[in-house]
Amino acid sequence: MAATLPMIPISNPESESGAPIAATPAFRSFLSRLSATVRHGLSQRRPWSEILDRSSFSRPDSLSDAVSRIRNNFSYFRVNYISLIALSLALSLLSHPLSLLVLLALIAAWILLYLFRPSDQPVVIGGRTFSDREILGILVVVTIVVVFLTSVGSLLISALLVGLAVVCTHGAFRMPEDLFLDDQDSSNAGFLSFLGGAASSTAAAAAAPAVATRV
Numbered sequence: 001m002a003a004t005l006p007m008i009p010i011s012n013p014e015s016e017s018g019a020p021i022a023a024t025p026a027f028r029s030f031l032s033r034l035s036a037t038v039r040h041g042l043s044q045r046r047p048w049s050e051i052l053d054r055s056s057f058s059r060p061d062s063l064s065d066a067v068s069r070i071r072n073n074f075s076y077f078r079v080n081y082i083s084l085i086a087l088s089l090a091l092s093l094l095s096h097p098l099s100l101l102v103l104l105a106l107i108a109a110w111i112l113l114y115l116f117r118p119s120d121q122p123v124v125i126g127g128r129t130f131s132d133r134e135i136l137g138i139l140v141v142v143t144i145v146v147v148f149l150t151s152v153g154s155l156l157i158s159a160l161l162v163g164l165a166v167v168c169t170h171g172a173f174r175m176p177e178d179l180f181l182d183d184q185d186s187s188n189a190g191f192l193s194f195l196g197g198a199a200s201s202t203a204a205a206a207a208a209p210a211v212a213t214r215v
Helices: 013-017 025-042 063-094 096-116 132-149 151-173 192-212
Strands: 121-124 128-129
Touching: 025 063, 063 096, 063 151, 063 192, 096 132, 128 132, 132 151
Parallel strands: none
Antiparallel strands: 121 128
16 A cells, blocks of 8 residues: 655645735725725816817917926826826836836835735745845835836836926927916816825825834
């Protein structure tokens, strides 16, 4: 009779370490608020036909006039302009799949290993347990290497510059005299508040349970 092979113990990450990160309340709350703020911000965008109205374009009289136009047009079309810059970044990354995969892997590493990792789940690699400060230091170093020493950083910078060039060119040649600029602070702040305040507060609130014990 053949000898019975001993069973190899296999640990279940979900049973020993709790629910997956995607199922944690903090991560679900973060995604829900992020989705809501993005939808609210995009609902504040101006009609694209208004941006492309040919009758509203003219050469600026001077550099100061161009700067003033850019400032006024950004106050009115800020959601559209931010969307154009995001589109430039997206197209640039999609045209370079390897850089896109590297960037997604970096973001996933931050989410899985630090931002939303429960504090009672240590990172163990090769039998060695890494502290939270070590994980943070490694992620910072890897991020610097990826952004500044690979093509990912130059790709993002070039795409951002292209988007800014398009926005500034449109803002300089689009006459803002027919725009209602007086009520923009209240009606057009949705997407910018998402970038500035709402997203940061949402991320801080969602990541607080996982990061609080690491400080």
